[in-house]
Amino acid sequence: MSMEESLLSSKSEQLRSLKTEVWVESKKIWRVAMPSIISRVSSFGTLVVTQSFIGHVSSLDLAGYALVQTLIVRFINGILLGMSSATETLCGQAYGAKQYHMMGIYLQRSWLIDLITLTILLPILIFAAPIFKMLGQDPSVSDSAGYISLWFIPFTYGIIFSLTIQMYLQAQQKNAIIAWLSVLQFVVHILLSWLFTNILGLGVAGAMVALSISSWLVVLGEFVYIFCGWCPNTWKGLSIAAVKDLIPVMKLSISSGVMVCLELWYYAILVLVAGYMKNAEIAIAAFSVCLNITGWIVNLFVGLMGAACVRVANELGRGDAKAVKFSIKVVMGTGVVIGVLLWVLCLCFGNKLGHLFSDDEEVVELVGDLSVLLANTVLLGSIFPLLSGVAVGTGLQTKVAVINFICFYVLGLPIGIVLGYVVHLQVKGIWGGLLVGVGCQTSLLSFLIWRTNWENEVSKASERLDKWNLRSPNGSN
Incomplete structure (x- = not known):
């Protein structure tokens, strides 16, 4: 074989090796990305479905729901999403370092930090009506928003667990379960919304109860997955160690x-x-x-x-x-x-x-x-x-x-x-x-x-x- 042919063969081999490496890395990326995309689209869809059912109850309540969902819930969700992203950093690096037992501790620390954060923000949901009136919104719309915002309280507490557990699971590339639970949540949410609003005639309360039940369905499914042995290396049970080094984690x-x-x-x-x-x-x-x-x-x-x-x-x-x-x-x-x-x-x-x-x-x-x-x-x-x-x-x-x-x-x-x-x-x-x-x-x-x-x-x-x-x-x- 001539030197030129040998050089071409070497380059061809390098190209095949590079393609293989890119393919392997791409599979790792989409193994995490696809369940996350499905989860987010399904979760967003439940809010849209709730908005649709409330819109058929009353245009006034639709306006109140829109105010709460687009302003207050988005505001709180942004803070919780940001606070929870530290879990991505710590769990991802711990998994790479094979410190598997620390991932469960980091998860519990994020729960404590997010629960404290949401509890501090709770007055925004409780006093939504006077807040919107102070901002110059229509009094009747503000009163409707104040009523609906109270129903969002259990939903926002569920966000804490669903966000952090998703980050914990995707750090170890086990978040396919999240996609399945999110699709199940979307289907169940449509059925419950139809049952509570159209069949039982519970109106706005029925639509919001359906939202809370379906959102916590995902959380309960995640708890079962973690607590019942599907994460044996990374979950060792609740631990008092979660309160140790809480301040540095809180800063992050x-x-x-x-x-x-x-x-x-x-x-x-x-x-x-x-x-x-x-x-x-x-x-x-x-x-x-x-x-x-x-x-x-x-x-x-x-x-x-x-x-x-x-x-x-x-x-x-x-x-x-x-x-x-x-x-x-x-x-x-x-x-x-x-x-x-x-x-x-x-x-x-x-x-x-x-x-x-x-x-x-x-x-x-x-x-x-x-x-x-x-x-x-x-x-x-x-x-x-x-x-x-x-x-x-x-x-x-x-x-x-x-x-x-x-x-x-x-x-x-x-x-x-x-x-x-x-x-x-x-x-x-x-x-x-x-x-x-x-x-x-x-x-x-x-x-x-x-x-x-x-x-x-x-x-x-x-x-x-x-x-x-x-x-x-x-x-x-």
Whole structure:
């Protein structure tokens, strides 16, 4: 064999090896991502179903439900989601380091921290009616919202367990059970809602009871899965060790909470800003349609975000910096390919997207005008959640929180207000500010990940795990 043929054979062998490695890594990523996507879509669907049944009871109660669900529940859910993401970091790294017994302790610590957090936030649900009246909402709608918000209390307490257990299970790639439970929840929720509202005639109370029962059905299923022996290595029972090192974990949880909330609240503020424009009803409707489209797409990339977090955390805990970098390349490549496909679809069908949500031609026309900005936001939205997932898996939540604050509130929001009101671009100006904020965030996160020394991060993860490691019940470390 000549030297040239030998060289070609070597390159061909390397290419086959690379394809095999990418395929293996992709399977690991989608094994975590797909159940997470199914779970989030199903959970979102239960809220939509509840809204639909309440809408057939009373338009007044529909408005009250919308206020509570889009403002208060989203606000609380954002905080709990952020606080719980510390569980992703710690459980993922502990699993990679084979400190399996610590994962159950980290899970219990997250329960304690989230229960304390939600209890502090509980007055927002209890006093929703006077809060909405103080904000200038219609008194009758506010009273309806105050009644409905009380029914959301058991639902929000269920969120604590469903969020944290999902992160605990996906860290060990056992979250397929979550997907099955979420689909079961969705089906049961439809049946219970129909039974309680249409057959028994319980109205709003029936719809909210159905929501609570179906959401806790998932939690009970998760408890059975964990407590009855399907996680023998990572669950050793309830332990007093959960209160040890609670303060350091709480600091990481707070950093995670701030990171996520700064991002989630930004979109709510933009809708509020749009409400002060000329022809505000059309502006809010069109803006909300675009945000709903991005919201459905975000469910896909949040699933991939969880996979990015798990893979990075696992490899950091395992001490393999090279594998961390390879995993990042594969998950980012996957996200970009999907993002480009969605970007093309938004550009091709942008003028028709509005018809999916509204029959008002003004709203449809404005959505069409925003389609190019929407497409570019979707493209960037396929990148920054994955970068955030890498950061969470690494434990860089504090740095990401600073980046989110600068990009969204120092740059994006002021630019959007100036373009919308001063330059008179209206909703296009607000969305332009959103695009600037997301673009800056994506650029800074990319720079942060690119400049990260992964060998150092491996050392930091090892030091953190060794510091917080406790003896397992069998006496070993």
